Amino acid sequence: MSGRVRPIEKFAKATAQCSVEAAAYxxxxxxxxxxxxxxxxxxxxxxxxxxxxxxxxxx
Incomplete structure (x- = not known):
C-alpha cells in the first residue's frame, strides 16, 4: 500500500481538531x-x- 492518505482518514483527522465547533453546533x-x-x-x-x-x- 502506498503512503497516500485515504480521504476518510483525512476527514477524521481534520474533524478531530474541531471538537469545540462541533460541540457548539x-x-x-x-x-x-x-x-x-x-x-x-x-x-x-x-x-x-x-x-x-x-x-x-x-x-
Missing part, C-alpha cells in the same frame, strides 16, 4: 431538536465548516 441542534429547520444553526455550522476546511488544508 450539536448544542444548537439539540436545544430545539423537535423543530429543526433550515438555517436554524447556520452560524454554528459555518464555524464548524470553516474549522474543518482549515484543518484539512494543513494535512
Amino acid at each position: 450539536g448544542k444548537c441542534i439539540v436545544a430545539d431538536y423537535q423543530s429543526v429547520h433550515k438555517d436554524m444553526c447556520a452560524k454554528e455550522f459555518m464555524r464548524l465548516k470553516d474549522c474543518y476546511l482549515a484543518a484539512a488544508k494543513k494535512l
